[in-house]
Amino acid sequence: MQEFDLVVIGGGPAGIAAATAASNHNLNVLLIDERSTLGGQIYKRVGPGFEVKDSIKLGADYLRGEILIKSLSKSNAEIMLETTVLSVEDSQVIVVTADNKYDSIKYKKLLITPGAYDRPVVFPGWTLPGVITAGAAQSLVKTQRVLPGSRIFFAGSGPLALAFPAQLSKMGANIVGIIEAAPRPGFVKIFRIARSLRGNLDLIRDAFFYQFHLVKSRIRIQYGRIIVSANGTDRLESITYARVDKNWRPISGTEKTVPADTLCIGYGFFPSVELFKILNCEMSYDESRGGTVVQLDEWGSTSLPNVFGAGDGTGVSGSYVAILNGQIAALRIAYELDKISEKTLFNLSKSIRKEVNLRKKFQKAINHAYAVKSGIYQLASSETIICRCESIPLKDLLPIIESTSDFSVVKAYSRCGMGLCQGRNCQRQVSALIAAKHGLDLGKIPGTTPRFPAKPVLLGQIADSSIRDEKYFIDEQ
Amino acid sequence: MTSSFLPGYLDRKENLADLPKVTDVAIIGGGLLGTALAYYLSKFGIEVTLLERSDLNREASGTNAGSFHFQIALHQLTKNLTESEEKRLSDEVKLQLDAAILWDTLEKELDADLGVHFTGGFMVAETEEELKVLRDKQSIENKAGLETHVLTGDEMRSFAPYLAPDLSGIAYCPREGHANPLLVGPTYAFRAMELGAKIRTNCEVLKIEPLDNASPYRFKLKTSRGDISCNRLVNAGGAWTAELSAQLGIKHPMGLSGLHVNVTEPHEFFLKSMVQHIGRRLTLKQTPNNTFIIGGGWPSRTENYPRRYSNYWASAAGNVAVAVRVLPILKDVRLLRVWSGVWAYTKDFKPILGESEKVPGYHVAMVPTGFTLGPMVARTLAEYMHSPANKNIIPKEFSVDR
Structure with a gap:
């Protein structure tokens, strides 16, 4: 069995930065990613069969990603692509590799940088073909240069609500409307964001360019509005939105319907916490960073020895913070494995930490301005499907929620969360219903027991006939 | 459902x-x-x-799979079948038969659909030695009044074409089945x-x-x-x-033992009967939701209540290997989740x-x-x-x- 000083799970900004830094400090590093190229979601590369002649034309993010990936390929870190992590147990990462074999890889230190996925938002019609997440639309554009539709409506909140439609529009997309749930930023908000600007000018520059592009293309953002329903029989034909109150609840009578063939949903992200949970790391809840997050110390260390985390998978803070935190974790790991002295650790981490704090200030101001409000959990009607894997409508869940505040009980009685996505789409929504019904704090509703595999895997890929079942006669036990 | x-x-x-x-x-x-x-x-x-x-x-x-176990199973056997062991097994079969009679009428008794189906159960053997155990247990079962049949060769292959064709034999008990x-x-x-x-x-x-x-x-x-x-x-x-x-x-x-269970994604329904193994740890069935539930006594890690017993990767990989060996089509079905129940047994x-x-x-x-x-x-x-x-x-x- 192979053994590494450091195994990094996830080849996005945090993972790449950490693997590069650790390798440059003479650690024996392996980086694993399930996709065929590095970069994660933000720095996603074009798909196979495409050739990039001028990276600059693909935008600032593409270029940043290219620089990051280049520095990794110059290091001695080993890279395993198309490799899915199924579980972590006894200082071993259990994977299925590109050639369909399952394997375990031993580590001294583990860094998990799993990234985040789009926040699922449940409203009437959210499962109609034509309704997609911003991330899915982004992937289509980034890897295949394909636009998701010809009349695209964008509903979301946060900085992405600005950036993403601008990116799409640059590609020639026909954006028929953008709604942002938060109110138009007022003086106080702008002041707060401006105050946090020091050291974040590049971010504002990005935002400015996005805004500029939208204005140039005559695309108007409507603030204080939320998606109410996606309409159509077999696929999306139109969307309805409405003004919201301060808790993001639609104000009745203000609904407007617009024809559209594509609805992109971008209300922020949920960290992919599955591996942290399987390992039984201490978790906490922070809605502004995406909900359930792993608890980390200032070095990115989890509650378990030798297990670290960084990036949006540990709480959404954006790619800049992800890179820096990945580097800090790498330094700490190098120090714990006696590759650098305590003095070097502090000297090198000091300047990085300074930058993290500036970035975080900005992120906090943004999070404050665009914080998700409870109304986002109250958009479903009684017929709306909540669990899309098992097709369970809200009306089937309500009577169960009356008598229990335990999600696992709701799951056992309804099959909600038992499908392919294992609750990634429905669990928060159901927990919010439970919280509202029983007057509890959403963050205090326990989820289901964490179990492997982190991703579904073919039985043929993991079957291991070398493992025998000994001692099965009762007189041998 | x-x-x-x-x-x-x-x-x-x-x-x-x-x-x-x-x-x-x-x-x-x-x-x-x-x-x-x-x-x-x-x-x-x-x-x-x-x-x-x-x-x-x-x-x-x-958290169990809802199966009716009427046949003598691996965990009841001792290495050597003595006369007193035969008597014990025969008593156990009679007890199971009484239970079978109750399950026959339970839906009527409770006036409810409980998902009770008597769809039969297989007990498979891979080796000649295991086949002999199937025959020995069949004679105990039949004497105690439980109907079981042992099939081999072409007869076995045509009766259960989806099972691995090179099994040495299978026992079939028509009374077995399941409830929800x-x-x-x-x-x-x-x-x-x-x-x-x-x-x-x-x-x-x-x-x-x-x-x-x-x-x-x-x-x-x-x-x-x-x-x-x-x-x-x-x-x-x-x-x-x-x-x-x-x-x-x-x-x-009494003692406690954590049992590992695997559940797969749904697959077109074809496996009416539960499948067990007389020489290895395996129970396998396809549920009315079309998923497969695979278990059979592989261990899981003890935890203190209310934390649920956690799973060993080796139990999943080992258990699944036995399942794929017996029912080869499973190799192209995805594992979705595992879980673990606590089995309380008496010595x-x-x-x-x-x-x-x-x-x-x-x-x-x-x-x-x-x-x-x-x-x-x-x-x-x-x-x-x-x-x-x-x-x-x-x-x-x-x-x-x-």
Whole structure:
């Protein structure tokens, strides 16, 4: 069995930065990613069969990603692509590799940088073909240069609500409307964001360019509005939105319907916490960073020895913070494995930490301005499907929620969360219903027991006939 | 889902209502045994209060695969088949047969769809040695009155074409089948409530206090929701039976073992019958939701309550390998999730059932392979509690004080 000083799970900004830094400090590093190229979601590369002649034309993010990936390929870190992590147990990462074999890889230190996925938002019609997440639309554009539709409506909140439609529009997309749930930023908000600007000018520059592009293309953002329903029989034909109150609840009578063939949903992200949970790391809840997050110390260390985390998978803070935190974790790991002295650790981490704090200030101001409000959990009607894997409508869940505040009980009685996505789409929504019904704090509703595999895997890929079942006669036990 | 809860079942606000101060019978544990007992006692007109610390049917009763095991299985066998072992196995088959008769009529009894189907069960053998065990067990089963057939070669391949063609043989028992484990216990509880039983959830028994002769009641239970006194107490605590009995100084010859279970994504339905292995740890079935449930006794890691037992990767990889060996089509089906239930077993494999002679009024109802035997065992105990003079209903070797 192979053994590494450091195994990094996830080849996005945090993972790449950490693997590069650790390798440059003479650690024996392996980086694993399930996709065929590095970069994660933000720095996603074009798909196979495409050739990039001028990276600059693909935008600032593409270029940043290219620089990051280049520095990794110059290091001695080993890279395993198309490799899915199924579980972590006894200082071993259990994977299925590109050639369909399952394997375990031993580590001294583990860094998990799993990234985040789009926040699922449940409203009437959210499962109609034509309704997609911003991330899915982004992937289509980034890897295949394909636009998701010809009349695209964008509903979301946060900085992405600005950036993403601008990116799409640059590609020639026909954006028929953008709604942002938060109110138009007022003086106080702008002041707060401006105050946090020091050291974040590049971010504002990005935002400015996005805004500029939208204005140039005559695309108007409507603030204080939320998606109410996606309409159509077999696929999306139109969307309805409405003004919201301060808790993001639609104000009745203000609904407007617009024809559209594509609805992109971008209300922020949920960290992919599955591996942290399987390992039984201490978790906490922070809605502004995406909900359930792993608890980390200032070095990115989890509650378990030798297990670290960084990036949006540990709480959404954006790619800049992800890179820096990945580097800090790498330094700490190098120090714990006696590759650098305590003095070097502090000297090198000091300047990085300074930058993290500036970035975080900005992120906090943004999070404050665009914080998700409870109304986002109250958009479903009684017929709306909540669990899309098992097709369970809200009306089937309500009577169960009356008598229990335990999600696992709701799951056992309804099959909600038992499908392919294992609750990634429905669990928060159901927990919010439970919280509202029983007057509890959403963050205090326990989820289901964490179990492997982190991703579904073919039985043929993991079957291991070398493992025998000994001692099965009762007189041998 | 092919079966669903009775109308009104899921509206269970009554379970959270206040605890009565006194009751004739108090049952600790809201699993299959506890709920079934509450039903059968209520039918006799006996006043019952059932106390469950979390929610009904949440442990082994609701986390098992819902199979009826009537054939002699691997875990019952000893290495060498002596005459006394044959007698024990024959007794066990007879017990299973009684259970089969109860399951035949349970949906009618409870007037509910419980997903009961008698779709047969396979026991497969890979080696010639294992085939011999199939034949030996068949002769014990047939003598005890359980119909089983052993098939080999082309006969086997045409009867079960999806099984690996190179198996040395299979036993087939037409009586085996399954019910929906998520429905049986809750339906018993629902019908018990209709008959007047009080079911209380989120109610943990913290202490059992025996009362002296001056009191009109025998036991006082201190619970997380207040005190309740009772004449007769039943411990139906499943895996926690021994823990509860220890409070009264009673020890049970039982152990706990975490069992690993795998569940796959749905696949077009084709496997009507459950599949087990006579020489390796395997139970395998396709559910009405079209998923496959694969288990058979692979270990999982012990954890303290309320944390659930956690899983070993090796158990998944090993268990799945046996399943793919027997049913090759499975190799292209995806594993979605694993889980683990706690299996409570007795060292002699017999139920612990009846009233304690040491502590009169104290009853225990605990049985290994609890899903198959649970309803029958509960009914037997209810009959005894209805007419305690009739001591012979419960076999001596099930004694609570053994």
